[in-house]
Amino acid sequence: xxxxxxxxxxxxxxxxxxxxxxxxxxxxxxxxxxxxxxxxxxxxxxxxxxxxxxxxxxxxxxxxxxxxxxxxxxxxxxxxxxxxxxxxxxxxxxxxxxxxxxxxxxxxxxxxxxxxxxxxxxxxxxxxxxxxxxxxxxxxxxxxxxxxxxxxxxxxxxxxxxxxxxxxxxxxxxxxxxxxxxxxxxxxxxxxxxxxxxxxxxxxxxxxxxxxxxxxxxxxxxxxxxxxxxxxxxxxxxxxxxxxxxxxxxxxxxxxxxxxxxxxxxxxxxxxxxxxxxxxxxxxxxxxxxxxxxxxxxxxxxxxxxxxxxxxxxxxxxxxxxxxxxxxxxxxxxxxxxxxxxxxxxxxxxxxxxxxxxxxxxxxxx
Numbered sequence: 001x002x003x004x005x006x007x008x009x010x011x012x013x014x015x016x017x018x019x020x021x022x023x024x025x026x027x028x029x030x031x032x033x034x035x036x037x038x039x040x041x042x043x044x045x046x047x048x049x050x051x052x053x054x055x056x057x058x059x060x061x062x063x064x065x066x067x068x069x070x071x072x073x074x075x076x077x078x079x080x081x082x083x084x085x086x087x088x089x090x091x092x093x094x095x096x097x098x099x100x101x102x103x104x105x106x107x108x109x110x111x112x113x114x115x116x117x118x119x120x121x122x123x124x125x126x127x128x129x130x131x132x133x134x135x136x137x138x139x140x141x142x143x144x145x146x147x148x149x150x151x152x153x154x155x156x157x158x159x160x161x162x163x164x165x166x167x168x169x170x171x172x173x174x175x176x177x178x179x180x181x182x183x184x185x186x187x188x189x190x191x192x193x194x195x196x197x198x199x200x201x202x203x204x205x206x207x208x209x210x211x212x213x214x215x216x217x218x219x220x221x222x223x224x225x226x227x228x229x230x231x232x233x234x235x236x237x238x239x240x241x242x243x244x245x246x247x248x249x250x251x252x253x254x255x256x257x258x259x260x261x262x263x264x265x266x267x268x269x270x271x272x273x274x275x276x277x278x279x280x281x282x283x284x285x286x287x288x289x290x291x292x293x294x295x296x297x298x299x300x301x302x303x304x305x306x307x308x309x310x311x312x313x314x315x316x317x318x319x320x321x322x323x324x325x326x327x328x329x330x331x332x333x334x335x336x337x338x339x340x341x342x343x344x345x346x347x348x349x350x351x352x353x354x355x356x357x358x359x360x361x362x363x364x365x366x
Contacts, residue, residue: 047272060305075150152209160236161235186357216240252346265318269323270306274299
């Protein structure tokens with residue numbers, strides 16, 4: 001009887017396999033890069049139309065929309081609140097007597113000294129920017145409960161950063177843009193609900209705002225089997241995937257809120273093509289002043305418009321589970337409405353965050 005033997009792969013086979021892996025990675029990176037750069041011109045044209053205020057595009061009239069609003073007694077938790085559009089959002093909210101809790105490592109990023117001193121008078125505390133850190137559970141549970149209203153703006157994020165796995169075993173885009181905000185929402189939910197019990201008759205629910213990006217259109221799907229890009233990584237895919245995850249989480253979380261009768265709303269948005277530090281990821285924009293300062297991009301202050309609209313406008317105070325661009329409800333990508341994928345992402349998200357959840361939270365979300 002002849003014995004079957006399995007021969008070891010030869011030198012040629014090993015290098016052929018390595019070459020195939022290299023080609024697959026190269027094509028993946030190239031294709032995801034093409035997709036993101038294809039989406040850019042579309043939004044740049046929208047920015048130009050908005051700048052010229054033609055074809056129905058217009059800038060938000062703050063005095064008309066928010067003129068009589070006084071936020072005394074309201075607290076807003078915002079991530080990334082000391083730079084870029086987050087700082088502009090905080091500047092406006094502080095001017096309206098809102099108290100700010102910010103997730104940041106320092107109060108001095110882009111904020112000038114006057115802004116810092118003004119904010120300090122309203123600042124209750126600041127949360128560790130690594131939202132998955134063990135410190136945050138204690139920081140959040142110690143927040144005051146005697147509030148008239150609380151909102152949460154999930155604004156902080158990174159874009160096109162090199163591959164890096166955090167101490168908590170999450171890829172950096174997913175950790176900061178997605179997982180951290182999901183955990184923050186889970187921990188703040190009792191406060192968002194309880195602070196608004198007295199306002200239920202006035203229909204003023206707590207608001208959760210997820211700052212996503214139009215770049216989610218460049219994502220060709222969510223790689224559930226490899227959310228943290230351990231097997232295949234592209235800076236473009238990881239960023240776009242994290243933004244698509246934010247939107248799909250918003251839709252699924254809204255259904256959960258409705259089923260559990262929570263007096264809270266959640267919406268997501270694209271803030272626009274803004275001249276902020278994130279744009280430095282595009283080198284040709286970073287170094288070519290003429291492009292950066294052109295009407296193809298908006299200032300950080302203008303980038304705060306849709307965030308402030310979804311946070312403060314009385315027109316949408318009971319609207320939930322929607323995606324906004326330029327203060328208008330819009331349809332997100334077709335992929336984002338995949339119900340099966342939303343549910344799978346929901347289950348995997350809470351399973352990945354199980355370490356940071358209490359038993360009650362695990363039972364609540366699963």
